[in-house]
Amino acid sequence: MDKKILSRDGTSLAYESAGRGAAVVLVSGAMSTGATVAPLAAPLSERFRVVVYDRRGRGASGDTAPYAVEREVEDLAALVEAVGGEASLYGVSSGGALALRAAASGLPVRHVAVYETPYATSEEDLRERAEYTERLTAALAEGRRGDAVELFLRLTGLDEAVIQSARQSPMWAGMETIAPSLAYDDAVMGDGSVPEGLLASIRVPVLAVAGDGSPAWMREAARAIADAVPRGTYRVLEGQTHMADPDVLAPVLAGFFAG
Structure with missing residues (x-):
């Protein structure tokens, strides 16, 4: 990440951008940094100015206690301001929940797209959460x-x-480094249920996407998001799982953001 900005509470945020045109900010999910969504930035940057950043508490970004979901919304506000004052948002997994919260807060966004935001769709899932x-x-x-x-x-x-194999791998140390941020994603997800009241307040177009290779409840959650927002669209990508192929997902997002 070659650029830094300060969020409202003074937290340093690392980001980078590529391409030209309308801005699109990519929001990563749990146990990940901006590098996780960077492969998606390359195809999208052919039509948009794409921003990739490290969420607070991970990668090259700083952190400031105490944590609150509102601080992460302010982080997105600072990024949007830095790239011209308006942007579309794409969030993967729990990053999608953050993007939706940001849109509901009144942040100046044009569109919001989310991929497999893991809201619980059954009482059993809610108890597990x-x-x-x-x-x-x-x-x-x-x-x-x-x-x-x-x-x-x-x-x-x-x-x-x-899991035990991963614990013995060289990547485990890095995973432990950002483990505290798991609490941040947990907070962003709320109690895990679909936040219908919050979603109903979003006035911009929302695209909720899932892969047909993922568990059925992922598609149910995506459909529930699309149904709960006033201007929602539900889309299933053939042959995709929770780790969607950027070359398959990017054209879908580009068409939506250009609409």
Whole structure:
């Protein structure tokens, strides 16, 4: 990240931009930095000015206590202001929940697109989320960052053998470094349910996308988002999972943002 700006509370945010035209800000999800969404920036930058940034508490960005979801919305406001005062937003996974919250706050955005924002669609899922929040809070309070990462990976549905293999891999240290930010994404997701009241207040067009290779509840969540916003569109991408191919997703986003 070659540029820095300050958010309202003084937190330094690292970002970079590429391309020309209307601005599009890409918002990453949990356990990730701007590098995670950077591959999507390349095809989109052929038509837009695409902004990739490290959310607070991860990558090259700073952090300021105490955390509040409102501070992350202010981070997006600072980025939008830095690129001309108006932008479209794309958020993946829990980053989609942040993008939707930003739009609902009245941030000057033109469009919002989200990919597989993991809102719970059943009572069983809501109970699982509540248990995750409780255990995550305890693990981070006790400094057990590795356990916090394991909790998140289990929530995503990874097999235990895969999790233990990851714990022995060179990438684990980096995952533990940003583990405290798991609490931020957990806060952004609220209680995990679809925030219908918040979504109903969004006045800009919203595109909710999911892959047909992902679990059915991911598609149910995307459809629920599209149904809850006044100007929502639901789209399923054939052959895609939670890690969507940028070359498949980018044309869909570009068409939406240009509309």
